Amino acid sequence: MKIVADDRIPYLQGALEEFAEVNYIAGAKISAEDMRDADVLITRTRTTVNRELLQNSPIKLVVTATIGHDHIDKEYLSERGIVWKNCPGCNSGSVATYLSALLAHMMQGHNFETKGKTFGLIGCGNVGKRVKRVAEAMGMKVLVNDPPRAEREGSDLFSDLDTVLKQSDIISIHVPFYKQGQFKTLDLMDDDKLSKMKKGSWLVNSSRGGIIVEKDLKKYLVDSTINAVLDVWDNEPKIDLELMKMCKLVSSHIAGYSVDGKANGTSMSVRHIAEFFDLDLKSWRASNLPLEGKKIQVKAGREALIEAIKEAYDIMEDDEKLRFTPENFEINRGQYQAHRDMANYEFIGDQENCKILKAMMPEAVIKNES
Numbered sequence: 001m002k003i004v005a006d007d008r009i010p011y012l013q014g015a016l017e018e019f020a021e022v023n024y025i026a027g028a029k030i031s032a033e034d035m036r037d038a039d040v041l042i043t044r045t046r047t048t049v050n051r052e053l054l055q056n057s058p059i060k061l062v063v064t065a066t067i068g069h070d071h072i073d074k075e076y077l078s079e080r081g082i083v084w085k086n087c088p089g090c091n092s093g094s095v096a097t098y099l100s101a102l103l104a105h106m107m108q109g110h111n112f113e114t115k116g117k118t119f120g121l122i123g124c125g126n127v128g129k130r131v132k133r134v135a136e137a138m139g140m141k142v143l144v145n146d147p148p149r150a151e152r153e154g155s156d157l158f159s160d161l162d163t164v165l166k167q168s169d170i171i172s173i174h175v176p177f178y179k180q181g182q183f184k185t186l187d188l189m190d191d192d193k194l195s196k197m198k199k200g201s202w203l204v205n206s207s208r209g210g211i212i213v214e215k216d217l218k219k220y221l222v223d224s225t226i227n228a229v230l231d232v233w234d235n236e237p238k239i240d241l242e243l244m245k246m247c248k249l250v251s252s253h254i255a256g257y258s259v260d261g262k263a264n265g266t267s268m269s270v271r272h273i274a275e276f277f278d279l280d281l282k283s284w285r286a287s288n289l290p291l292e293g294k295k296i297q298v299k300a301g302r303e304a305l306i307e308a309i310k311e312a313y314d315i316m317e318d319d320e321k322l323r324f325t326p327e328n329f330e331i332n333r334g335q336y337q338a339h340r341d342m343a344n345y346e347f348i349g350d351q352e353n354c355k356i357l358k359a360m361m362p363e364a365v366i367k368n369e370s
């Protein structure tokens, strides 16, 4: 069997070599020629998987070590009978950690008191569900907009988009990138939608560039009518630097890049291949992860809670990296020094703060000292 794999999928090397010849290539450089005799492609978001890439390939399976699959032309794959798999939930803990760190930063650096505020969630799937828990634990009321779920589950638990836009103090977007169809998200946040947001509210996008109309957003950032936090951008890696400077916090599409987020993506990818070809790797897990989840002491009070979250992951480090070297957007992603998910830390100390941390990340080990 021949496998072509993106060379920036961590922990993959050595996993499949017993069963296949694996050719590791930079994602943006994987070519039709590389795919000429490949049975499997293991990809990330950086390879456009379409007719042009695969038309002369005998490929049977495409696996993306990500949740997002907008880089894959599913219609073409279906025409050819090529199976594709993604890794739902692989990095949801990572994005929840990113949002926790963001809220801690907003509380400390921007005087944003979470208690009593309204958090608008647009898209409540694998990531959104965990972010909802974080926001609620921080004392916020959460309004959820998710029309596909509302259609399936009934509208009682969900809010329409206008209500979320008008009532929220902070809005976070966690939808897939759909270019068309009933639930299209391309250009979802345009001038009309942005104009409905509360004055001085925050807009966070860690889903995909293309969901916010960047030129429209800029008009609202000039006088901080809206405060923006962007992890994803149009035209990555050549992002709009003027927009970057207007945002309150920025990063280079790394919200899902915790050690755990990446390891889960790799593990699920290997297991997809094992299932498809009936290989003895069906419970394979990435091992020898580079960092242990550390113990974090938590004292009493709001400031101590913020410090504990920052110790798990300090979002400002990623902000500075992008601001100082935006030209290295993709290089920095390739060499990312990751943290563990907050869920993998052990928090010890003040009872009240430990209760909040437990509500944010029920999987974390929490030890009260009192």
Ligand SMILES: NC(=O)c1ccc[n+]([C@@H]2O[C@H](COP(=O)([O-])OP(=O)(O)OC[C@H]3O[C@@H](n4cnc5c(N)ncnc54)[C@H](O)[C@@H]3O)[C@@H](O)[C@H]2O)c1
Binding pocket: 067, 068, 069, 088, 089, 091, 092, 095, 122, 123, 124, 125, 126, 127, 128, 145, 146, 147, 148, 149, 174, 175, 176, 177, 183, 184, 185, 206, 207, 208, 231, 232, 253, 254, 255, 256, 257
């Ligand atoms: N920045 C990063 O590193 C990073 C990491 C993980 C995920 N992501 C992106 O975040 C997004 C969410 O990821 P996920 O794992 O939760 O995906 P998911 O598929 O589990 O959940 C998406 C949710 O959005 C809902 N949805 C679909 N269309 C909608 C619409 N028009 N309006 C409102 N809701 C809608 C779906 O019903 C679903 O509940 C994806 O775009 C993914 O690619 C980015």
Ligand SMILES: O=C(O)[C@H](O)[C@H](O)COP(=O)(O)O
Binding pocket: 043, 044, 045, 046, 065, 066, 067, 068, 069, 091, 253, 254, 255, 256, 257
């Ligand atoms: O879709 C996803 O899972 C995330 O956006 C993920 O962070 C993408 O990572 P990449 O494939 O670009 O390394």
